[in-house]
Amino acid sequence: MSFDLVLFGGTGDLAWRKLLPALFQAWRHGSIPQDARIIGVARDSLSNDDYRALIASRLDVVESDKRPSAEEFTRFASLLYYLRMDLTATPDYERLAHMLRERDAQTVVLYLATAPNLFTTACQQLGAVGLNTPRTRVVLEKPLGHDLASNRDINAAVRRVFDEWQIFRIDHYLGKPSVQNLLALRFGNALFEPLWRRETIGSVEITIAEQLGVAKRGAFYESTGALRDMVQNHALQLLCAIAMEPPINAHADAIRDEKLKVLRSLVPWSPITLARDVVRGQYTAGTLGGEQVPGYRQEAGVAPDSRTETFVALRAEIANWRWAGVPFYIRTGKRMAAHEAHIAVNFRPAPHPIYRTPLGMSNRLVIHLQPRDGLALHLFSAGSDKRGARAADVQSLAPVQLDLDFDTRFGKERVGAYERLLLDVIAGRLNLFVRADEQEAAWRWIEPIMQSWQESDEGPRPYPAGSWGPSAASALVARDGNTWMEEC
Numbered sequence: 001m002s003f004d005l006v007l008f009g010g011t012g013d014l015a016w017r018k019l020l021p022a023l024f025q026a027w028r029h030g031s032i033p034q035d036a037r038i039i040g041v042a043r044d045s046l047s048n049d050d051y052r053a054l055i056a057s058r059l060d061v062v063e064s065d066k067r068p069s070a071e072e073f074t075r076f077a078s079l080l081y082y083l084r085m086d087l088t089a090t091p092d093y094e095r096l097a098h099m100l101r102e103r104d105a106q107t108v109v110l111y112l113a114t115a116p117n118l119f120t121t122a123c124q125q126l127g128a129v130g131l132n133t134p135r136t137r138v139v140l141e142k143p144l145g146h147d148l149a150s151n152r153d154i155n156a157a158v159r160r161v162f163d164e165w166q167i168f169r170i171d172h173y174l175g176k177p178s179v180q181n182l183l184a185l186r187f188g189n190a191l192f193e194p195l196w197r198r199e200t201i202g203s204v205e206i207t208i209a210e211q212l213g214v215a216k217r218g219a220f221y222e223s224t225g226a227l228r229d230m231v232q233n234h235a236l237q238l239l240c241a242i243a244m245e246p247p248i249n250a251h252a253d254a255i256r257d258e259k260l261k262v263l264r265s266l267v268p269w270s271p272i273t274l275a276r277d278v279v280r281g282q283y284t285a286g287t288l289g290g291e292q293v294p295g296y297r298q299e300a301g302v303a304p305d306s307r308t309e310t311f312v313a314l315r316a317e318i319a320n321w322r323w324a325g326v327p328f329y330i331r332t333g334k335r336m337a338a339h340e341a342h343i344a345v346n347f348r349p350a351p352h353p354i355y356r357t358p359l360g361m362s363n364r365l366v367i368h369l370q371p372r373d374g375l376a377l378h379l380f381s382a383g384s385d386k387r388g389a390r391a392a393d394v395q396s397l398a399p400v401q402l403d404l405d406f407d408t409r410f411g412k413e414r415v416g417a418y419e420r421l422l423l424d425v426i427a428g429r430l431n432l433f434v435r436a437d438e439q440e441a442a443w444r445w446i447e448p449i450m451q452s453w454q455e456s457d458e459g460p461r462p463y464p465a466g467s468w469g470p471s472a473a474s475a476l477v478a479r480d481g482n483t484w485m486e487e488c
């Protein structure tokens, strides 16, 4: 199937860090036909060759086994084109329309990897020059707005031009193989379903910890912060994958209907829970991996008295029959002690213990999202039955783990998140994309947090780079008698 993919923001960070490397991988795996066109669009005056050379010079960010050889890049680069455009100027859209009509590919993907304040104008203009044909799909990168109202405005503007089935809202976490595995674990295996409920599960922890700081994105991050950047989208999508009911089939709307129900069942915030169940932090200078790193306020583009949070921990509850009363803890931050994302499903202790088990520990299923992709089931066993253990009246059990490492089992060569999502857009599969009503429900839920922070005199709590965030985050789970996973 022939396609043209137009990459608005074609010289931006996302394009050369994620999108073009992913398209290259897809091409290398034979998933992109040699007659496809990838058209980078930006404001700079570049020829096709300049653009190809620019991309080639940036590909050293790609892991070495995924980097193209010179010969491979030359062949891949023959798919790359460049068009200079000012996204506010109508004649530039006419030039784009002309370029796309040169050959009328079966599918046209318009990927808006630009600042979100351009989405509305870009969609209006694309519609005005007739680029909203049934062959067109539009891809929107997050953040889609900065609050519920702006999110609605963008979605309304996009839907005036495109139908919902043409709109692909990206949350790249949904493309990660580990998230696919989580859905397969829940809905492809009957084993866990009877246990997947409040009677057996005591709490759920979702942690997305990064060691990176804000790097060169200080100015963007200042107006975003961890709540909008990570919680509103990635963390809540993970929560949905854990908490949703089994969908009636694997079609996009069946899955999205169930996720929406979870988002709508999140217990709304009250002044009490806002003060008690949400912690925000901001990293200060510290040591990470043996290196001294600056604090957030010293990063380029960041105000010296910034109140932007680089860390959030919160306790959510879902008001439905399956989950009522079960705390869902979400924690995400930059410059944390480890690069580590996982979901820990903590089971309740045995109802009538006849053995002694290590204090505070119970069965736990850990879904490792990154850097490794795997599953671990934490159990107790009689262990090696050493002399002495039997001497006591009550036998002590030792913690053991059943460990499944998907990287070893299936190889590192699996399709990466952006590669998977881009191929899905080209094929018109919407399963792994977010519907407008899901996004709105997520914004509606976090908005009171944003408001309470704005009204508060207190700023985020400082935490040193290389730590696990402010101590208040430990206190948040300790109140329920719980601990974060690395604290066990």
Ligand code: BG6
Pocket (backbone or CB within 6 Å): 210, 229
């Ligand atoms: C992006 C955020 O959506 O996700 C970044 O804007 C963050 O701030 C990134 O670093 C994390 O993605 P991943 O795949 O590296 O965990």
